[in-house]
Amino acid sequence: MRTMDDLGDPADFYRHFAEREAKGESRTFEEWARGLAADPEALALVATLPVRKRQPNLVFAAARWHGARTPSGYDDPGALREVLLGQWPQVRETVLARSTQTNEVGRCATLLPVLAGLEGPLALIEVGASAGLCLHPDLWSYRYVDDTGAQVARIDPATGPSGVVLDCIVRGEAPIPPSAPQVVWRGGLDLNPLDLTQPDTARWLETLVWPEHEDRRARLAAACREVADVPVDVVRGDLLTDLDALVDRARAQAPDATVVIFHSAVIAYLDDAGRRAWQDQVTATLERVRAAGGRAHWVSNEGARVLPDVTATARCEGVESDFCLGLDASAVGWTHGHGRRLTWC
Ligand SMILES: C[S@@+](CC[C@H](N)C(=O)[O-])C[C@H]1O[C@@H](n2cnc3c(N)ncnc32)[C@H](O)[C@@H]1O
Structure with a gap:
């Protein structure tokens, strides 16, 4: 498993996240992460965030907060891209204001x-x-x-x-x-x-x-x-x-x-x-x-x-x-x- 220090190279981090963390757990996030890793325009936006704010879990949650459709992301691979490119100022504000405080009772x-x-x-x-x-x-x-x-x-x-x-x-x-x-x-x-x-x-x-x-x-x-x-x-x-x-x-x-x-x-x-x-x-x-x-x-x-x-x-x-x-x-x-x-x- 990678640590947040590895987020200096978001493309590599998102590819790894798709393969090793999302695969078998969330097809939407697997597809989103793989898609983002290969999308220079979306990657450039993510790269403007402070390193520790580039986490897939945070960026994806912020995109969902602003309407990225799930769980049909794999039938609709544009859902993430549409929100990132179309509403980046809002997504960015949410990413900066919130964090991945997932409280997992399990x-x-x-x-x-x-x-x-x-x-x-x-x-x-x-x-x-x-x-x-x-x-x-x-x-x-x-x-x-x-x-x-x-x-x-x-x-x-x-x-x-x-x-x-x-x-x-x-x-x-x-x-x-x-x-x-x-x-x-x-x-x-x-x-x-x-x-x-x-x-x-x-x-x-x-x-x-x-x-x-x-x-x-x-x-x-x-x-x-x-x-x-x-x-x-x-x-x-x-x-x-x-x-x-x-x-x-x-x-x-x-x-x-x-x-x-x-x-x-x-x-x-x-x-x-x-x-x-x-x-x-x-x-x-x-x-x-x-x-x-x-x-x-x-x-x-x-x-x-x-x-x-x-x-x-x-x-x-x-x-x-x-x-x-x-x-x-x-x-x-x-x-x-x-x-x-x-x-x-
Ligand atoms: C992913 S959540 C995990 C929450 C909970 N431990 C669980 O297992 O469900 C990580 C939490 O650690 C907190 N946190 C991170 N760094 C911290 C620090 N230096 N001191 C106190 N809390 C911190 C975050 O604010 C966040 O709420």
Whole structure:
């Protein structure tokens, strides 16, 4: 999987995105990315964006926001081009104003075995939490299946089955727990926390979901409805500078809980120096909590190239586009980017 630093060459990045990320996931985005990579006029527009704003997911979402038709993009390959060339000032403004804050509740299915394996109760701290949907692993139902589709385990919240059922294929001896962990405190941190009570916010999050992924869009809408009654605090801040303040709040309000600092699809947004700084920061925070007699862990779920030190410890192979799932800097498995599959090492 590529990182955002590779966006310096958008044609190559979009070709790679078509082949390695969109293929098999979204025919529309596969065709759009391949078409754009071969279209000098559209590429020239994308190349005017700041490097980190050239991501296919962001450009395509902005184009859809301004009316590019989906999911019939492959029958109608002009849809993207028409909007990019015809409404570039508007698309550009949306790209610059918004970001790919996709909040994928499905990732809870791949995080759950790690979270439930930790000594509870838990104080969950998610950095890069977006709207905070992944801070509620105890709110959803889970259906784990094997490669043939046969159910391996089903987990429901203590209050009964949820309207949001997360399906996940498991490979390897994943420690699927009998129930969700007990969470006594939860809080998030984000550069731009999203407020789901704003209709525009929910609509943007839905636009970020890939066109053919109707199940994810329906799940997102259902999850947003469920959390409407259980708001979670996601504070504005930078994970490189504001982690300790949040950890201190959790420790003060839930002194007996195990602090779990976690993140999914976030550290890719930092440059190399930022990624190294994050690793140092989280390590120092864990040490500080432990030195004070507390329990603390770090759960990471990021693209294979994002935290190379963690990835290097993996003892089995995942699919090329998989995320590497880590606990305290050691890889425990591989996960599908949207939580559809977990391979336990
Ligand atoms: C792709 S979203 C992932 C959201 C969520 N973790 C999930 O898995 O659904 C990445 C989030 O990270 C946030 N983010 C990126 N860099 C950050 C930073 N330095 N500090 C805090 N949040 C950051 C973005 O604002 C965005 O909401």
